[in-house]
Amino acid sequence: MTHQQKTNIIKKEIIASYKTLKAKYPVLRYQNFIGFSIFISCLLFSAGLGYLWYVDMIPAWALILGNAFLFGVLHELEHDLIHFIYFKNNRIVHNIMLLFVWLVRPLTLNPWFRRVLHYHHHKFSGTPHDVEERGVTNGEKWSLKRLLFTPDLVIGNLLRVVGLFSDIKREVDKGNLKFQTAKKLKLSGVFGLIPFTILSHVILYVFFTDIFLDFLHDKYQLNWVMPDAIKNILTWCNPIIYIVLLPNLLRQFCLHFITSNLHYFGDVEQGNVIEQTQVLTVWWTYPFQLFCFFFGWTHAIHHFVVNETFYIRHIAHKKAHEIMRKHGVRFNDLGTFRRANRYHEI
Numbered sequence: 520m521t522h523q524q525k526t527n528i529i530k531k532e533i534i535a536s537y538k539t540l541k542a543k544y545p546v547l548r549y550q551n552f553i554g555f556s557i558f559i560s561c562l563l564f565s566a567g568l569g570y571l572w573y574v575d576m577i578p579a580w581a582l583i584l585g586n587a588f589l590f591g592v593l594h595e596l597e598h599d600l601i602h603f604i605y606f607k608n609n610r611i612v613h614n615i616m617l618l619f620v621w622l623v624r625p626l627t628l629n630p631w632f633r634r635v636l637h638y639h640h641h642k643f644s645g646t647p648h649d650v651e652e653r654g655v656t657n658g659e660k661w662s663l664k665r666l667l668f669t670p671d672l673v674i675g676n677l678l679r680v681v682g683l684f685s686d687i688k689r690e691v692d693k694g695n696l697k698f699q700t701a702k703k704l705k706l707s708g709v710f711g712l713i714p715f716t717i718l719s720h721v722i723l724y725v726f727f728t729d730i731f732l733d734f735l736h737d738k739y740q741l742n743w744v745m746p747d748a749i750k751n752i753l754t755w756c757n758p759i760i761y762i763v764l765l766p767n768l769l770r771q772f773c774l775h776f777i778t779s780n781l782h783y784f785g786d787v788e789q790g791n792v793i794e795q796t797q798v799l800t801v802w803w804t805y806p807f808q809l810f811c812f813f814f815g816w817t818h819a820i821h822h823f824v825v826n827e828t829f830y831i832r833h834i835a836h837k838k839a840h841e842i843m844r845k846h847g848v849r850f851n852d853l854g855t856f857r858r859a860n861r862y863h864e865i
């Protein structure tokens with residue numbers, strides 16, 4: 520059987536399992552309503568946790584863990600919105616939802632620009648011009664550098680951009696990528712970071728530098744401290760840092776760690792969905808999965824059946840895994856860490 524035939528069977532069987540599930544629980548058909556309820560609940564809960572922390576009723580770590588979980592759910596919702604799964608025919612509500620899920624996750628790319636990169640990802644997963652995945656360290660050799668830049672879209676991408684753009688140029692020269700598409704990808708990758716992504720990264724860089732300098736000052740009496748003006752700005756930004764940015768840093772690290780190791784890179788056969796991803800369910804990934812709503816369990820399913828909500832994918836994941844396993848999709852292939860995410864042995 521060819522990979523295309525296998526893929527078609529996997530698709531057909533997963534779609535059938537979704538149909539059965541929806542027939543059993545008709546409430547699942549109210550997609551817009553469910554999506555909007557998840558959206559509002561996550562926003563209210565995260566604001567509630569923020570308030571409880573602000574009035575000293577919960578410690579900072581509880582706020583960070585709680586909001587990282589909730590923003591992880593909102594990330595899944597954003598991904599659904601990128602695929603026009605909610606309010607497709609009501610662009611105002613649709614775009615308002617997209618705006619808010621971005622504002623509470625400002626370390627990420629602007630979702631309207633991300634849509635360009637993400638659609639490209641679905642079409643060309645694992646190729647040198649899969650900008651979305653390469654932007655989160657997919658395909659690189661494992662090192663301390665990769666670990667440090669896993670959550671970082673600004674400095675991390677600044678260090679990577681020359682290599683990435685020259686790879687894109689090579690792909691255009693070889694005829695693997697249209698010139699216009701290449702241009703669109705590059706522009707989306709750069710403009711998508713402006714302004715919130717860059718601004719929120721800079722706030723975090725200053726925040727951590729301040730902590731580090733204070734530590735050096737206390738421990739070794741070093742006199743390099745942040746100027747008072749910057750310390751004042753940091754104090755003013757404190758609620759945003761604790762309620763929004765630190766939870767997102769944790770969430771983004773977990774998501775990027777999981778996604779960049781479940782997608783294969785570099786030697787994926789063009790159009791072969793079976794080789795694009797693996798399923799990651801191994802126990803030690805649970806702490807990471809918790810803050811990206813078990814992305815490792817479900818993202819490979821999404822590569823086969825794109826237009827379905829994240830919660831249906833989640834509810835029906837057991838059946839989907841059974842189908843995928845039967846037809847040769849990989850599960851918990853930890854060799855990927857050794858092979859810089861190549862599908863085959865190097």
Ligand SMILES: [Zn+2]
Nearest residue numbers: 598602637821
């Ligand atoms: Zn997608």
Ligand SMILES: [Zn+2]
Nearest residue numbers: 640782818822
């Ligand atoms: Zn993917």
